[in-house]
Amino acid sequence: MSKRPLSRFKVIDLTRVRAGPTAVRQLADWGADVIKIESPAGDAGLGGARHGPDFQNLHRNKRSLTLDLKQPEGLEIMRRLVRQADVVVENYRPDVKFRLKIDYESLRALNPRLVYASISGFGQDGPYRDRPGFDQIAQGLGGLMSITGLPGQGPVRVGIPVADLTAGIFAAMGILVALLEREESGEGQWVQSSLLGAQISMLDFQAARWTIGKEVPGQAGNDHPTSIPTGVFATADGHINIAAAGTEMYRRLCAALSADHLATNPDYASDKGRSQNRKALNAEIEAITRGKTSAEWIAELNKAGVPSGPINSMDEVFADPQVRHLNMTRRVPHKALGEVEVIGQPIELSRTKWEIHSPTPEAGEHTEEVLRELGYDDAAIAALHERKVV
Incomplete structure:
Protein backbone atom coordinates (compact mmCIF):
# COMPACT_ATOMS: atom_id res chain seq x y z
CA MET A 1 0.00 0.00 0.00
CA SER A 2 1.14 3.58 -0.66
CA LYS A 3 2.15 5.80 2.24
CA ARG A 4 -0.77 6.60 4.55
CA PRO A 5 -1.98 10.19 3.97
CA LEU A 6 -1.56 11.41 7.58
CA SER A 7 1.50 9.32 8.45
CA ARG A 8 3.71 12.41 8.83
CA PHE A 9 1.70 13.56 11.87
CA LYS A 10 2.26 12.36 15.44
CA VAL A 11 -0.81 12.60 17.68
CA ILE A 12 -0.83 12.35 21.48
CA ASP A 13 -4.21 11.01 22.59
CA LEU A 14 -5.19 11.96 26.14
CA THR A 15 -8.87 11.26 25.56
CA ARG A 16 -11.27 8.83 27.16
CA VAL A 17 -14.88 7.61 26.85
CA ARG A 18 -16.23 8.63 23.38
CA ALA A 19 -16.10 12.18 22.00
CA GLY A 20 -12.30 12.44 22.20
CA PRO A 21 -11.59 8.92 20.96
CA THR A 22 -13.95 9.56 18.05
CA ALA A 23 -11.88 12.59 17.03
CA VAL A 24 -8.61 10.70 17.26
CA ARG A 25 -10.02 7.70 15.41
CA GLN A 26 -10.54 9.89 12.33
CA LEU A 27 -6.83 10.75 12.32
CA ALA A 28 -5.67 7.22 13.13
CA ASP A 29 -7.68 5.62 10.32
CA TRP A 30 -6.02 7.93 7.82
CA GLY A 31 -2.58 6.97 9.05
CA ALA A 32 -1.53 9.37 11.80
CA ASP A 33 0.91 7.92 14.36
CA VAL A 34 -1.32 7.96 17.43
CA ILE A 35 0.05 7.35 20.92
CA LYS A 36 -2.76 6.73 23.37
CA ILE A 37 -1.73 7.71 26.89
CA GLU A 38 -3.49 5.72 29.60
CA SER A 39 -3.13 5.54 33.36
CA PRO A 40 -0.91 2.69 34.59
CA ALA A 41 -4.11 0.73 35.32
CA GLY A 42 -5.40 1.31 31.78
CA ASP A 43 -8.58 2.99 30.59
CA ALA A 44 -10.86 -0.07 30.61
CA GLY A 45 -14.30 0.87 31.85
CA LEU A 46 -14.12 4.31 30.25
CA GLY A 47 -15.88 3.29 27.06
CA GLY A 48 -16.81 -0.21 28.15
CA ALA A 49 -14.72 -3.30 28.83
CA ARG A 50 -11.40 -3.27 27.01
CA HIS A 51 -12.23 -6.39 25.00
CA GLY A 52 -15.84 -5.26 24.45
CA PRO A 53 -17.13 -4.10 21.06
CA ASP A 54 -17.32 -0.40 21.94
CA PHE A 55 -13.75 -0.04 23.20
CA GLN A 56 -12.36 -2.17 20.37
CA ASN A 57 -14.17 -0.10 17.75
CA LEU A 58 -13.02 3.22 19.22
CA HIS A 59 -9.30 2.68 19.73
CA ARG A 60 -7.97 0.74 16.73
CA ASN A 61 -4.89 1.98 14.87
CA LYS A 62 -3.26 3.36 18.04
CA ARG A 63 -0.26 2.57 20.20
CA SER A 64 -0.75 2.47 23.97
CA LEU A 65 1.62 4.07 26.49
CA THR A 66 0.71 3.83 30.17
CA LEU A 67 1.82 6.90 32.10
CA ASP A 68 1.19 8.45 35.50
CA LEU A 69 0.91 12.16 34.77
CA LYS A 70 0.71 12.93 38.50
CA GLN A 71 4.37 11.97 38.94
CA PRO A 72 7.11 14.40 37.84
CA GLU A 73 8.80 11.73 35.73
CA GLY A 74 5.49 11.02 34.02
CA LEU A 75 5.13 14.68 33.15
CA GLU A 76 8.70 14.74 31.82
CA ILE A 77 7.87 11.86 29.46
CA MET A 78 4.78 13.78 28.36
CA ARG A 79 6.90 16.86 27.70
CA ARG A 80 9.32 14.84 25.58
CA LEU A 81 6.42 13.51 23.56
CA VAL A 82 4.99 17.00 23.08
CA ARG A 83 8.27 18.33 21.71
CA GLN A 84 8.01 15.76 18.90
CA ALA A 85 4.25 15.87 18.41
CA ASP A 86 2.04 17.66 15.92
CA VAL A 87 -1.25 17.25 17.78
CA VAL A 88 -2.46 16.74 21.34
CA VAL A 89 -6.13 15.86 21.90
CA GLU A 90 -7.73 15.93 25.36
CA ASN A 91 -11.22 15.84 26.82
CA TYR A 92 -10.56 16.46 30.49
CA ARG A 93 -12.86 18.75 32.39
CA PRO A 94 -11.38 22.23 31.78
CA ASP A 95 -9.78 22.61 35.23
CA VAL A 96 -7.95 19.26 35.15
CA LYS A 97 -5.45 20.10 32.42
CA PHE A 98 -4.40 23.28 34.22
CA ARG A 99 -3.87 21.37 37.44
CA LEU A 100 -1.67 18.86 35.61
CA LYS A 101 0.07 21.68 33.68
CA ILE A 102 -0.73 20.09 30.33
CA ASP A 103 -2.95 22.95 29.14
CA TYR A 104 -2.39 24.59 25.76
CA GLU A 105 -0.24 27.50 26.93
CA SER A 106 2.01 25.23 28.99
CA LEU A 107 2.58 22.83 26.09
CA ARG A 108 2.84 25.56 23.44
CA ALA A 109 5.88 26.85 25.30
CA LEU A 110 7.54 23.51 24.52
CA ASN A 111 6.36 23.31 20.92
CA PRO A 112 4.93 26.43 19.21
CA ARG A 113 3.85 24.30 16.23
CA LEU A 114 1.59 22.16 18.39
CA VAL A 115 -2.08 21.86 17.46
CA TYR A 116 -3.90 21.31 20.76
CA ALA A 117 -7.51 20.14 20.65
CA SER A 118 -9.91 20.24 23.61
CA ILE A 119 -13.33 18.61 23.66
CA SER A 120 -15.62 19.45 26.57
CA GLY A 121 -19.24 19.13 27.56
CA PHE A 122 -20.15 22.80 27.37
CA GLY A 123 -17.10 24.83 26.38
CA GLN A 124 -13.80 25.93 27.89
CA ASP A 125 -15.38 28.93 29.62
CA GLY A 126 -18.80 30.29 30.49
CA PRO A 127 -21.25 29.50 33.29
CA TYR A 128 -21.33 25.73 32.62
CA ARG A 129 -17.58 25.37 32.16
CA ASP A 130 -17.04 23.08 35.15
CA ARG A 131 -20.11 20.89 34.77
CA PRO A 132 -19.45 17.24 33.88
CA GLY A 133 -20.41 16.59 30.26
CA PHE A 134 -22.44 13.63 29.07
CA ASP A 135 -24.10 12.98 25.72
CA GLN A 136 -27.68 12.74 26.97
CA ILE A 137 -27.31 15.95 28.97
CA ALA A 138 -26.23 17.74 25.79
CA GLN A 139 -29.11 16.19 23.84
CA GLY A 140 -31.55 17.65 26.34
CA LEU A 141 -29.88 21.02 26.87
CA GLY A 142 -29.28 21.43 23.14
CA GLY A 143 -32.94 20.90 22.20
CA LEU A 144 -32.69 17.56 20.38
CA MET A 145 -34.83 15.62 22.85
CA SER A 146 -37.67 18.13 22.46
CA ILE A 147 -38.02 17.35 18.75
CA THR A 148 -37.42 13.58 18.94
CA GLY A 149 -40.22 11.08 19.49
CA LEU A 150 -43.95 10.90 18.84
CA PRO A 151 -46.08 14.02 19.35
CA GLY A 152 -47.03 14.31 23.01
CA GLN A 153 -44.76 11.44 24.02
CA GLY A 154 -42.45 13.57 26.12
CA PRO A 155 -38.67 13.92 25.68
CA VAL A 156 -36.89 11.12 23.81
CA ARG A 157 -33.15 10.63 23.43
CA VAL A 158 -31.68 9.73 20.06
CA GLY A 159 -30.53 6.10 19.82
CA ILE A 160 -26.86 6.97 19.29
CA PRO A 161 -24.59 9.33 21.28
CA VAL A 162 -24.94 11.96 18.60
CA ALA A 163 -23.51 14.86 20.65
CA ASP A 164 -20.40 12.85 21.55
CA LEU A 165 -19.87 11.66 18.00
CA THR A 166 -20.35 15.00 16.29
CA ALA A 167 -18.23 16.86 18.85
CA GLY A 168 -15.45 14.40 18.01
CA ILE A 169 -15.90 14.68 14.26
CA PHE A 170 -15.97 18.50 14.42
CA ALA A 171 -12.81 18.43 16.55
CA ALA A 172 -11.07 16.28 13.95
CA MET A 173 -12.13 18.75 11.26
CA GLY A 174 -10.76 21.62 13.35
CA ILE A 175 -7.46 19.77 13.84
CA LEU A 176 -7.07 19.25 10.10
CA VAL A 177 -7.87 22.92 9.42
CA ALA A 178 -5.28 23.98 12.01
CA LEU A 179 -2.66 21.69 10.45
CA LEU A 180 -3.36 23.20 7.04
CA GLU A 181 -3.14 26.73 8.46
CA ARG A 182 0.16 25.82 10.13
CA GLU A 183 1.65 25.31 6.69
CA GLU A 184 1.16 29.05 6.13
CA SER A 185 1.86 30.48 9.59
CA GLY A 186 4.29 27.92 11.01
CA GLU A 187 2.36 28.01 14.29
CA GLY A 188 -0.09 25.72 16.00
CA GLN A 189 -3.24 26.82 17.79
CA TRP A 190 -5.93 25.74 20.24
CA VAL A 191 -8.88 23.89 18.69
CA GLN A 192 -12.03 23.64 20.79
CA SER A 193 -15.30 21.77 20.39
CA SER A 194 -18.07 20.87 22.82
CA LEU A 195 -20.92 18.42 23.03
CA LEU A 196 -23.37 21.30 23.43
CA GLY A 197 -22.02 23.29 20.49
CA ALA A 198 -21.93 20.24 18.24
CA GLN A 199 -25.47 19.29 19.23
CA ILE A 200 -26.83 22.74 18.40
CA SER A 201 -25.00 22.79 15.08
CA MET A 202 -26.57 19.45 14.19
CA LEU A 203 -30.07 20.86 14.78
CA ASP A 204 -29.57 22.58 11.42
CA PHE A 205 -32.95 23.52 9.84
CA GLN A 206 -34.80 22.81 13.09
CA ALA A 207 -32.70 25.48 14.82
CA ALA A 208 -33.13 27.86 11.88
CA ARG A 209 -36.91 27.50 12.19
CA TRP A 210 -36.46 29.31 15.51
CA THR A 211 -33.56 31.69 14.81
CA ILE A 212 -35.04 32.95 11.55
CA GLY A 213 -38.73 32.05 11.64
CA LYS A 214 -39.31 32.29 15.43
CA GLU A 215 -41.12 28.95 15.31
CA VAL A 216 -40.57 26.48 18.15
CA PRO A 217 -40.43 23.00 16.56
CA GLY A 218 -42.14 20.16 18.34
CA GLN A 219 -42.10 16.39 18.13
CA ALA A 220 -43.07 15.00 14.74
CA GLY A 221 -42.36 11.33 15.38
CA ASN A 222 -41.59 9.41 12.21
CA ASP A 223 -42.99 12.17 10.02
CA HIS A 224 -40.62 14.72 8.58
CA PRO A 225 -41.49 18.02 10.28
CA THR A 226 -41.71 20.07 7.06
CA SER A 227 -41.59 17.70 4.04
CA ILE A 228 -44.94 15.96 3.77
CA PRO A 229 -45.68 13.11 3.17
CA ASN A 312 -33.68 -2.55 8.95
CA SER A 313 -32.64 -4.12 12.20
CA MET A 314 -28.88 -4.08 12.80
CA ASP A 315 -28.31 -7.56 11.38
CA GLU A 316 -30.32 -6.61 8.29
CA VAL A 317 -28.24 -3.46 7.83
CA PHE A 318 -25.03 -5.43 7.42
CA ALA A 319 -26.69 -8.04 5.20
CA ASP A 320 -27.97 -5.36 2.81
CA PRO A 321 -26.32 -5.62 -0.65
CA GLN A 322 -25.61 -1.88 -0.90
CA VAL A 323 -24.05 -1.79 2.57
CA ARG A 324 -21.89 -4.77 1.64
CA HIS A 325 -20.90 -3.00 -1.58
CA LEU A 326 -19.84 0.10 0.38
CA ASN A 327 -17.44 -2.10 2.38
CA MET A 328 -18.22 -0.24 5.58
CA THR A 329 -16.37 -2.64 7.89
CA ARG A 330 -12.87 -4.02 8.12
CA ARG A 331 -11.56 -7.17 9.81
CA VAL A 332 -8.40 -7.02 11.88
CA PRO A 333 -6.63 -9.83 13.80
CA HIS A 334 -6.56 -9.45 17.59
CA LYS A 335 -4.26 -11.49 19.84
CA ALA A 336 -6.94 -12.21 22.44
CA LEU A 337 -10.18 -11.97 20.46
CA GLY A 338 -9.27 -13.50 17.13
CA GLU A 339 -10.56 -11.66 14.08
CA VAL A 340 -12.49 -8.49 14.98
CA GLU A 341 -14.82 -6.65 12.60
CA VAL A 342 -14.90 -2.89 13.21
CA ILE A 343 -16.89 -0.07 11.63
CA GLY A 344 -15.01 1.88 8.99
CA GLN A 345 -14.92 5.37 7.54
CA PRO A 346 -17.77 6.75 5.40
CA ILE A 347 -15.31 8.74 3.26
CA GLU A 348 -13.47 7.45 0.22
CA LEU A 349 -10.69 9.19 -1.72
CA SER A 350 -9.79 8.13 -5.22
CA ARG A 351 -6.03 7.73 -4.61
CA THR A 352 -5.41 7.54 -0.88
CA LYS A 353 -7.24 5.15 1.40
CA TRP A 354 -8.08 4.78 5.05
CA GLU A 355 -6.98 1.56 6.67
CA ILE A 356 -7.44 -0.54 9.80
CA HIS A 357 -3.84 -1.66 10.22
CA SER A 358 -3.87 -2.68 13.89
CA PRO A 359 -6.44 -3.62 16.53
CA THR A 360 -7.08 -1.74 19.75
CA PRO A 361 -3.91 -2.28 21.82
CA GLU A 362 -3.69 -3.78 25.26
CA ALA A 363 -2.99 -1.24 28.02
CA GLY A 364 0.70 -0.29 27.81
CA GLU A 365 1.35 -2.63 24.89
CA HIS A 366 3.72 -0.11 23.28
CA THR A 367 5.12 1.56 26.41
CA GLU A 368 8.69 0.31 25.99
CA GLU A 369 8.64 0.91 22.24
CA VAL A 370 7.59 4.55 22.67
CA LEU A 371 10.05 5.16 25.52
CA ARG A 372 12.92 3.87 23.40
CA GLU A 373 11.88 6.25 20.63
CA LEU A 374 12.19 9.04 23.20
CA GLY A 375 15.73 7.98 24.09
CA TYR A 376 15.20 5.95 27.27
CA ASP A 377 17.48 2.93 27.63
CA ASP A 378 16.59 -0.44 29.18
CA ALA A 379 17.80 0.54 32.66
CA ALA A 380 15.79 3.76 32.65
CA ILE A 381 12.70 1.94 31.42
CA ALA A 382 13.04 -0.70 34.14
CA ALA A 383 13.34 2.04 36.77
CA LEU A 384 10.17 3.76 35.46
CA HIS A 385 8.30 0.47 35.72
CA GLU A 386 9.60 -0.10 39.24
CA ARG A 387 8.40 3.34 40.38
CA LYS A 388 5.04 2.77 38.62
CA VAL A 389 5.53 5.85 36.45
CA VAL A 390 4.60 3.67 33.47
Missing part, protein backbone atom coordinates in the same frame (compact mmCIF):
# COMPACT_ATOMS: atom_id res chain seq x y z
CA THR A 230 -42.41 11.75 4.49
CA GLY A 231 -42.57 9.06 7.16
CA VAL A 232 -43.16 5.43 8.12
CA PHE A 233 -46.03 3.50 6.57
CA ALA A 234 -47.32 0.02 7.41
CA THR A 235 -47.29 -2.66 4.70
CA ALA A 236 -48.66 -6.19 4.47
CA ASP A 237 -45.62 -7.56 6.29
CA GLY A 238 -43.98 -4.67 8.14
CA HIS A 239 -43.13 -1.01 7.61
CA ILE A 240 -41.30 1.12 5.04
CA ASN A 241 -40.08 4.68 4.76
CA ILE A 242 -41.49 6.90 2.01
CA ALA A 243 -40.15 10.39 1.27
CA ALA A 244 -42.32 12.37 -1.13
CA ALA A 245 -41.45 16.00 -0.48
CA GLY A 246 -42.80 18.67 -2.82
CA THR A 247 -45.71 18.66 -5.24
CA GLU A 248 -43.96 16.90 -8.13
CA MET A 249 -42.77 14.04 -5.90
CA TYR A 250 -46.21 13.82 -4.31
CA ARG A 251 -47.80 13.38 -7.75
CA ARG A 252 -45.34 10.59 -8.54
CA LEU A 253 -46.27 8.89 -5.29
CA CYS A 254 -49.98 9.11 -6.06
CA ALA A 255 -49.40 7.61 -9.50
CA ALA A 256 -47.31 4.76 -8.07
CA LEU A 257 -50.04 4.07 -5.50
CA SER A 258 -52.72 4.19 -8.22
CA ALA A 259 -54.36 6.84 -6.05
CA ASP A 260 -55.69 9.52 -8.39
CA HIS A 261 -58.14 10.59 -5.70
CA LEU A 262 -55.22 11.70 -3.51
CA ALA A 263 -53.67 13.65 -6.35
CA THR A 264 -56.89 15.54 -7.09
CA ASN A 265 -58.06 16.08 -3.52
CA PRO A 266 -57.89 19.87 -2.92
CA ASP A 267 -56.93 19.29 0.74
CA TYR A 268 -53.63 17.79 -0.45
CA ALA A 269 -52.95 19.91 -3.52
CA SER A 270 -50.31 22.19 -1.93
CA ASP A 271 -47.43 21.83 0.52
CA LYS A 272 -49.46 23.87 3.01
CA GLY A 273 -52.53 21.72 2.56
CA ARG A 274 -50.58 18.50 3.01
CA SER A 275 -49.03 19.93 6.16
CA GLN A 276 -52.36 20.98 7.62
CA ASN A 277 -53.96 17.64 6.77
CA ARG A 278 -50.98 15.42 7.52
CA LYS A 279 -52.81 12.86 9.68
CA ALA A 280 -55.64 12.30 7.20
CA LEU A 281 -53.24 12.05 4.24
CA ASN A 282 -50.97 9.59 6.03
CA ALA A 283 -53.94 7.43 6.95
CA GLU A 284 -55.12 7.33 3.34
CA ILE A 285 -51.64 6.42 2.08
CA GLU A 286 -51.27 3.70 4.69
CA ALA A 287 -54.62 2.18 3.77
CA ILE A 288 -53.10 1.56 0.35
CA THR A 289 -49.58 0.48 1.43
CA ARG A 290 -51.03 -2.23 3.67
CA GLY A 291 -52.12 -4.03 0.52
CA LYS A 292 -48.62 -5.15 -0.57
CA THR A 293 -45.41 -6.32 1.04
CA SER A 294 -42.56 -4.00 1.93
CA ALA A 295 -40.34 -5.44 -0.82
CA GLU A 296 -43.05 -4.94 -3.44
CA TRP A 297 -43.62 -1.32 -2.49
CA ILE A 298 -39.92 -0.48 -2.25
CA ALA A 299 -39.37 -1.85 -5.76
CA GLU A 300 -42.39 -0.08 -7.25
CA LEU A 301 -41.83 3.27 -5.57
CA ASN A 302 -38.14 3.47 -6.42
CA LYS A 303 -38.93 2.52 -10.02
CA ALA A 304 -41.35 5.47 -10.06
CA GLY A 305 -38.66 7.79 -8.72
CA VAL A 306 -40.13 8.05 -5.23
CA PRO A 307 -37.56 7.54 -2.44
CA SER A 308 -38.48 4.50 -0.39
CA GLY A 309 -36.62 1.98 1.72
CA PRO A 310 -36.82 -0.63 4.46
CA ILE A 311 -36.46 -0.11 8.19
